[in-house]
Amino acid sequence: MKKKTFFYRLFMLNKPDSIFQNKLTQRIISQRPFIKFLITIIFTGATLTASNTFAAPLPGGTLDPTTIPKYISPLVIPPAMPKSSSDPAVDYQIALRQFQQQILPSGFPATTVWGDGYGSLDHPGTMAQGGTFNSPAFTVEAISNTTTNVKWINDLVDANGNFLPHLFAVDQTLHWANPSAQGCKDGTNRTDCTGTDPTAYTGPVPIITHVHGAHVGAESDGFPEAWHLPNALNTPIGFATQGTRWGQAPGFLIVTGQAVFQYPNDQAESTLWFHDHTLGLTRLNVYAGSAGFWLLRDPLGQEAGLNLPGPAPRLGDVPGTQYYEIPIVIQDRSFNADGSLFYPDNRAFFEGVTPNKLKIDFAPTSNIAPIWNPEAFFNVMVANGVAWPYQNVDQARYRLRLLNGSNSRFLNLSLIVVSQEIPFYQIGAEQGLLYDVVRIQTGTYTIYDTEDIINPIKVLAHQIHSRPY
Numbered sequence: 527m528k529k530k531t532f533f534y535r536l537f538m539l540n541k542p543d544s545i546f547q548n549k550l551t552q553r554i555i556s557q558r559p560f561i562k563f564l565i566t567i568i569f570t571g572a573t574l575t576a577s578n579t580f581a582a583p584l585p586g587g588t589l590d591p592t593t594i595p596k597y598i599s600p601l602v603i604p605p606a607m608p609k610s611s612s613d614p615a616v617d618y619q620i621a622l623r624q625f626q627q628q629i630l631p632s633g634f635p636a637t638t639v640w641g642d643g644y645g646s647l648d649h650p651g652t653m654a655q656g657g658t659f660n661s662p663a664f665t666v667e668a669i670s671n672t673t674t675n676v677k678w679i680n681d682l683v684d685a686n687g688n689f690l691p692h693l694f695a696v697d698q699t700l701h702w703a704n705p706s707a708q709g710c711k712d713g714t715n716r717t718d719c720t721g722t723d724p725t726a727y728t729g730p731v732p733i734i735t736h737v738h739g740a741h742v743g744a745e746s747d748g749f750p751e752a753w754h755l756p757n758a759l760n761t762p763i764g765f766a767t768q769g770t771r772w773g774q775a776p777g778f779l780i781v782t783g784q785a786v787f788q789y790p791n792d793q794a795e796s797t798l799w800f801h802d803h804t805l806g807l808t809r810l811n812v813y814a815g816s817a818g819f820w821l822l823r824d825p826l827g828q829e830a831g832l833n834l835p836g837p838a839p840r841l842g843d844v845p846g847t848q849y850y851e852i853p854i855v856i857q858d859r860s861f862n863a864d865g866s867l868f869y870p871d872n873r874a875f876f877e878g879v880t881p882n883k884l885k886i887d888f889a890p891t892s893n894i895a896p897i898w899n900p901e902a903f904f905n906v907m908v909a910n911g912v913a914w915p916y917q918n919v920d921q922a923r924y925r926l927r928l929l930n931g932s933n934s935r936f937l938n939l940s941l942i943v944v945s946q947e948i949p950f951y952q953i954g955a956e957q958g959l960l961y962d963v964v965r966i967q968t969g970t971y972t973i974y975d976t977e978d979i980i981n982p983i984k985v986l987a988h989q990i991h992s993r994p995y
């Protein structure tokens with residue numbers, strides 16, 4: 527009964543073009559054959575006091591964000607992730623690697639990031655090189671009630687097979703993975719404990735991938751303590767290569783640096799995403815670039831017959847294919863002048879003082895972590911791995927699947943055409959379609975959630991926001 531009502535209302539919204547042909551829309555469409563669709567992120571809190579009065583940029587790295595030109599780089603739409611061909615036992619083999627990506631506009635330096643790609647020798651290279659590695663990752667397409675097996679690989683090693691250290695300062699006084707299995711606060715020597723060493727960790731990086739919102743068995747969930755190290759040649763003696771809750775789907779060979787997870791996808795069509803989930807490291811590993819969409823479709827599900835805009839990127843698309851279903855992950859980042867990502871490496875950033883002004887007694891003498899910041903806000907908005915991109919759109923309805931992948935920042939999203947704000951329509955959230963369609967003007971999005979939206983210039987957005995903790 528409830529389902530019927532939902533279908534009817536959504537159908538009514540879609541069918542008569544009344545909502546899409548109000549005066550504003552008519553005017554905009556007649557004025558502009560192509561409308562530049564800008565995702566306008568309005569900074570919340572201290573950075574914005576009125577809509578047209580920006581305060582000084584938030585503190586961050588050595589690159590002044592006001593020197594970065596906006597809306598000159600095209601939005602990157604992540605293609606579909608290639609299926610595994612070299613290992614038929616799994617549907618996908620996805621590796622996290624370190625590489626350079628042009629996040630800032632061309633002319634600025636490239637940025638060292640981590641990102642997922644098809645982790646096999648036959649698909650090397652970054653997206654810019656014609657390969658599959660990108661941050662955010664290419665999109666995993668899955669079908670409801672059809673099992674997807676993924677081999678997740680920690681490939682954070684250099685060309686010689688030695689481990690790569692973290693891009694950022696890792697606080698060892700948190701409850702964290704602690705691969706050295708030494709020096710826990712409770713006097714034990716084990717992994718997954720609160721450490722005592724106030725210096726930054728310099729060893730191999732533990733990762734574990736979690737598909738956010740997936741119905742999944744415990745062994746395939748990607749628990750924080752289910753991390754694994756890369757299969758590096760120089761892993762220090764005595765280090766644990768797995769966390770205490772490491773596991774994988776039954777029947778698969780155990781290989782160092784990998785875990786095979788099984789996803790039954792026994793849930794409604796939905797926008798999910800995958801990201802790192804390691805104990806005490808999630809914020810850093812996701813900030814470094816671990817993120818990708820996992821789109822769950824169901825040919826017989828609730829979206830069937832709704833005539834939602836598409837297509838989304840598919841395998842084998844010819845270059846130049848126009849997409850009307852676009853996933854967008856929005857994240858705040860700060861940069862240094864050399865293009866590197868900035869992440870605070872001490873508590874002074876959070877306190878808003880210079881390090882020499884800190885009066886705090888840090889761990890291990892207190893329980894206040896010296897490196898970790900309870901929350902952190904950054905000064906450049908990055909969408910699909912590009913700083914302040916643009917996307918030209920047709921006069922057509924679009925479906926956007928939006929994800930807030932920021933560490934701490936909530937987002938107010940507005941759709942501005944010329945100088946006019948126009949509404950969009952939310953049709954879904956985390957775990958699938960909403961019961962009813964919601965008209966939104968300047969929506970607020972918390973970190974790590976999901977929604978679905980439609981709009982009168984014919985933009986239909988599917989919105990996720992979700993947070994990686």
Ligand SMILES: [Cu+2]
Nearest residue numbers: 738993994995
């Ligand atoms: Cu999550």
